[in-house]
Amino acid sequence: MNETFVVIGGDAAGMSAASKAKREDPEREVIVFEKGEWVSYAACGMPYYVKGAVDDLDDLVTVTPEAFREERDVDLRTGAEVVDIDREGRTVTVETDDETYEQPYDDLLVATGASAIEPPFDGMDLEGVFTIHDMDEADAIETYVTEESPGTAAIVGGGYVGIEMAEALSARGVDVHLYEMLPHVLQPFGEPVAEVVEEHLREQGIDLHLETAVSGFAGDERVEAVELEDETVDADIAIVGVGVEPNADLAEAAGIERGPTGAIATDEYGRTNDENVYGAGDNAEATHVVTGEPDHVPLALTANRAGRAIGQTVTGDPTPVGDIAGTAIVKAFELGAARTGIVDEERAREAGFDPASVTISASSRAHYYPDGAELTVTLLADRESGRLLGGSVVGREGAKRIDTVATALTAGMTVTELQNADLAYAPPFSPVWDPILTAAKVLSGKLE
């Protein structure tokens, strides 16, 4: 009999693994269980559906269930929830609306993703209060905005979901208040980025409430206000985006270990403490390329890459899932903001480095070329080794330049090596010294 590869979860990591395994070994039985109906969808695109920049929720689906089944020959079973893993017997228990059954496996991938954290706020179940992590939620928000025409929105959390939803709702004509407990939005991006983004959000008419804790929502059936420590502010719709937590309970119940971050611990091949059970995507840890330590950064590329690698590994071609640098980019109205590696000195010291950092501003184009934008670039390095530790970029164009820094991190470059990278220059695209090089040059001087 052919070997069976079972995948729990039909989004990025799961479907990448299934597709790759089937392509590498068409004889292999590849079964994916997805408890919902949506598979392989771009969660990151949901704010743009709410905004109206993407017409149809189906547009966010990368590969349809039909294509997986027919073109890729994957046995994809939607509406099928795995409720138990029996590692001894190598079976999973599957529940559908109609039946419960057991499915044997040779290799198992747990790709159950993450869930939006639901804080213990009063009134979380009022109508008009949403988290946003799956397609049904995106659909519900869009419908609510269309049907109820909310005048004022309360967005709780200034992470990238909060900021993208602020842009989306603002574009829909809603007056947006954004509440963030911490002193700055986009905490993982560091202060230099946050300050630029905050100024821009205010320019765009967002009512920004920093260091402001939300305690709950008030209203009859429907949300009418957001409750702060000593104030109540009107709100016709509320979006709670305070982070995600890995869905690791199913795995943990079967004795699969969590790592220090609470996500499933994995080795460089995505294997858990059971050599036939893999973890990948938003529920799993990955190794940080700078610290060498396990980290949990639930992002799409990490999930896709790890899934694909595991698809290769289970079919006999052991492939590392790759390290992560925590690279992220977010659009905030007209700005792009991006980060990679370690972006603040405190975090660098915690990781055992002796950091130096610089923040510079430079034009995205030659100074005389029209329509250039100011880019703010931060870079960090270790004083002793000169090794680059991370950085951030924010501006109206060119935030994707973070990729240069991310690539340098993957290569383990020093600041001096980065400073000598031969980057592209022509007046419409860059100053002679690209802002990344300028930052490296200044930082390099500081390390001497």
Add this chain to the structure above:
Amino acid sequence: MNETFVVIGGDAAGMSAASKAKREDPEREVIVFEKGEWVSYAACGMPYYVKGAVDDLDDLVTVTPEAFREERDVDLRTGAEVVDIDREGRTVTVETDDETYEQPYDDLLVATGASAIEPPFDGMDLEGVFTIHDMDEADAIETYVTEESPGTAAIVGGGYVGIEMAEALSARGVDVHLYEMLPHVLQPFGEPVAEVVEEHLREQGIDLHLETAVSGFAGDERVEAVELEDETVDADIAIVGVGVEPNADLAEAAGIERGPTGAIATDEYGRTNDENVYGAGDNAEATHVVTGEPDHVPLALTANRAGRAIGQTVTGDPTPVGDIAGTAIVKAFELGAARTGIVDEERAREAGFDPASVTISASSRAHYYPDGAELTVTLLADRESGRLLGGSVVGREGAKRIDTVATALTAGMTVTELQNADLAYAPPFSPVWDPILTAAKVLSGKLE
């Protein structure tokens, strides 16, 4: 007495070296001789002055002569041509309109730049026939276009100067014919880029004549036509942009050696065969990061970086000038085209590699996100080592992604390592797999 650092040539390499040396050691005598009046100007910006996108030629000057003299305390002497170098006596002979004198030096930098090649065409001295390499030429072209309102232009040479001037003249309402001897424009960018650019140039109304040799220009006092092998085509203005050649005669006359490319041979610190004489910028060779061989790629960043490093070296802090990857980017109307390293298999084989290459097309943004552009990415690698050798990118947005490849080349990464770089993703900026990663993934598969 203080040591004297003499610099011949007041553009990127020369002024960078002078400024850096003076900053590192304010006591040092730093004298720059520039035979013209313009210093530290952005030659790359000249087409945009002709186009009308830059209002004033002075805008292209990065630092004014006054600022060099007063703020940076550099003894900058314009209108002063060095006509002889006496290496034995460590002096240079300087000619101005008024006098000839000798200037002793301890260290000397020859930063005499390059000149536009003037092919032996008939009629090169007709009015309305221009090369474009210095500010006076840019000024003359702009004036000619304004005063004579040429109806038709002949641009000879499909390199980046030719393409930028095609865009510039087209924007000024001139009907542009572009003549290229070779089968493709932008020869150093490789065929996949050339094909995309050629299609776009034609869409933009440029009359593209490939594999078409120009033999000269016809006209009375003023150019009236361009002469081809068996045809004569009307032309009211002609721009000849068939490349540049290093200005190395002065140095050669003093026994400074040229390298295999014809430019001044230098070591990793920019030193020539005389340890007190340096060469940098468009007249000097640099080491190619992929081949390890001397190469001559006269571009602004190389000149600035080498100049700066030499300024450090002569003041007692030996600093390598850095390797080059031949990274270049050019705007062709709505397109950006970029290249780095080795972009075609033939050249890779000449350099001793066993190359494999791929060309892929992918969207610059998530497939569902509005206004994405198709990017065509080419990557080359060595089959045996897996080492990345170079690549190119062309598309309506995102050509600056070449920096990721350039950084990977500087770091000596393999394709597999590049494939695992944690690049930034969000729908407005990239697909989940950045096109560079997609190309690396496909190429990696091909190497197995």
